[in-house]
Amino acid sequence: DGGITQSPKYLFRKEGQNVTLSCEQNLNHDAMYWYRQDPGQGLRLIYYSQIVNDFQKGDIAEGYSVSREKKESFPLTVTSAQKNPTAFYLCASTPRWGAGAMEQYFGPGTRLTVT
Amino acid sequence: AQSVTQLGSHVSVSEGALVLLRCNYSSSVPPYLFWYVQYPNQGLQLLLKYTSAATLVKGINGFEAEFKKSETSFHLTKPSAHMSDAAEYFCAVTPKPGGKLQFGAGTQVVVTP
Numbered sequence: 001d002g003g004i005t006q007s008p009k010y011l012f013r014k015e016g017q018n019v020t021l022s023c024e025q026n027l028n029h030d031a032m033y034w035y036r037q038d039p040g041q042g043l044r045l046i047y048y049s050q051i052v053n054d055f056q057k058g059d060i061a062e063g064y065s066v067s068r069e070k071k072e073s074f075p076l077t078v079t080s081a082q083k084n085p086t087a088f089y090l091c092a093s094t095p096r097w098g099a100g101a102m103e104q105y106f107g108p109g110t111r112l113t114v115t
Numbered sequence: 116a117q118s119v120t121q122l123g124s125h126v127s128v129s130e131g132a133l134v135l136l137r138c139n140y141s142s143s144v145p146p147y148l149f150w151y152v153q154y155p156n157q158g159l160q161l162l163l164k165y166t167s168a169a170t171l172v173k174g175i176n177g178f179e180a181e182f183k184k185s186e187t188s189f190h191l192t193k194p195s196a197h198m199s200d201a202a203e204y205f206c207a208v209t210p211k212p213g214g215k216l217q218f219g220a221g222t223q224v225v226v227t228p
Contacts, residue, residue, distance in 0.1 A: 090159070
């Protein structure tokens with residue numbers, strides 16, 4: 001079955017540690033996205049990638065980094081510079097960038113807790 | 116620039132009653148509009164989308180939404196609520212020709228017996 005996988009489902013880290021969240025898709029989509037979700041704030045865009053080997057900052061990129069070395073993979077690193085990293089993180093993809101009527105397909109999310 | 120406002124962070128409806136979730140948008144260009152649903156600890160699933168083909172859009176699970184340009188609104192409705200409709204609902208907008216989605220803050224729907 002085609003889709004987006006995110007692992008792990010739950011992740012716990014100590015403050016000051018970097019952590020990498022996995023996002024893999026087998027939909028052959030060009031564009032991929034990372035969102036952060038906090039209660040009452042909807043989804044906020046962290047980074048997006050229009051195509052392999054390219055990525056752009058979203059609205060809240062500070063304290064995060066990404067890479068897009070393969071079309072199917074878009075890992076997100078939450079660095080120690082992120083002030084409030086505890087959140088639910090969602091990865092999404094679309095067949096191509098700029099195709100506005102196309103829906104974004106979402107993964108199941110990773111809940112990160114930093115103490 | 117575009118933005119989305121969802122009126123009401125929590126809505127409680129009785130089973131069998133009308134579900135009405137409000138969404139207003141602002142966009143400098145004609146937009147594409149979407150409604151997504153999220154069940155607890157899961158990703159988002161598309162309910163329906165407006166792409167300018169028709170102002171009344173039908174989606175999955177009996178939901179529909181009407182695009183009203185004069186009111187800059189895209190409200191979501193379902194005639195009769197089911198217990199399985201309990202979830203969080205997000206309205207989202209992207210300007211044509213597309214790209215980044217702007218999401219509303221979400222509306223949590225509770226369905227009571």
